[in-house]
Amino acid sequence: MPQPRRLHDRFFKQAKAEGYLARSAYKLQEIHERKRLLRPGDRVLDLGCAPGAWLQIVAEAVGERGRVVGIDLQETRHDFGPNVRTLVADAYTVDPAMLKELAGAPAGFDAVLSDMAPNTTGHGDDLLSARLCRRVLELLPALLRPGGNLAMKVFEGSEYPAVLRETADAFREARGFKPKASRDVSREMYIVATGWHG
Numbered sequence: 001m002p003q004p005r006r007l008h009d010r011f012f013k014q015a016k017a018e019g020y021l022a023r024s025a026y027k028l029q030e031i032h033e034r035k036r037l038l039r040p041g042d043r044v045l046d047l048g049c050a051p052g053a054w055l056q057i058v059a060e061a062v063g064e065r066g067r068v069v070g071i072d073l074q075e076t077r078h079d080f081g082p083n084v085r086t087l088v089a090d091a092y093t094v095d096p097a098m099l100k101e102l103a104g105a106p107a108g109f110d111a112v113l114s115d116m117a118p119n120t121t122g123h124g125d126d127l128l129s130a131r132l133c134r135r136v137l138e139l140l141p142a143l144l145r146p147g148g149n150l151a152m153k154v155f156e157g158s159e160y161p162a163v164l165r166e167t168a169d170a171f172r173e174a175r176g177f178k179p180k181a182s183r184d185v186s187r188e189m190y191i192v193a194t195g196w197h198g
């Protein structure tokens with residue numbers, strides 16, 4: 001029998017205690033600890049950034065010399081500090097050149113992150129998630145510098161193996177990863193890829 005969803009689990013409580021805007025902070029923290037995706041001074045783009053827990057983690061990782069740009073369909077309301085810029089924008093229509101200019105990254109971002117998720121209905125969510133991932137892959141030539149890194153959310157489903165393969169074709173290494181803070185009942189995974197070669 002399915003277990004009732006525990007909304008206030010240990011990651012929720014930990015996020016509240018440590019001042020993070022959402023439990024999702026710990027997903028990126030674990031990905032970064034495992035794969036060392038971010039370095040001090042990096043220029044990082046966060047697609048689907050609201051409410052902003054990943055922005056908090058990235059801002060800490062890149063430090064004062066780094067720059068972070070986040071976009072989302074929804075507004076973010078937190079003050080993330082001077083090295084973070086957020087804007088309301090749709091990944092399907094946003095202008096990549098404007099994002100690079102905002103970050104002061106003419107040669108491209110060092111890392112692109114996407115925690116974008118469709119509004120879930122229980123019908124075809126995995127296909128909508130795969131579509132978002134393919135949009136991210138489509139944007140990479142205009143956004144990521146050679147050798148750059150990627151972490152993106154994907155819902156497991158019929159398109160997941162193909163999306164992973166398409167990502168692997170463009171990177172030195174690409175793997176699926178399920179962080180501990182990701183709920184067991186959720187079909188979300190992350191594709192973590194390093195060394196973009198286009």
Ligand SMILES: C[S@@+](CC[C@H](N)C(=O)[O-])C[C@H]1O[C@@H](n2cnc3c(N)ncnc32)[C@H](O)[C@@H]1O
Nearest residue numbers: 024048050051052053054073090091115116117
């Ligand atoms: C799981 S939340 C992101 C949580 C965020 N990483 C954090 O830690 O606070 C997923 C976000 O993806 C955004 N999103 C979905 N489709 C999008 C699109 N086409 N363009 C931009 N953002 C999108 C949603 O508005 C939502 O805020």
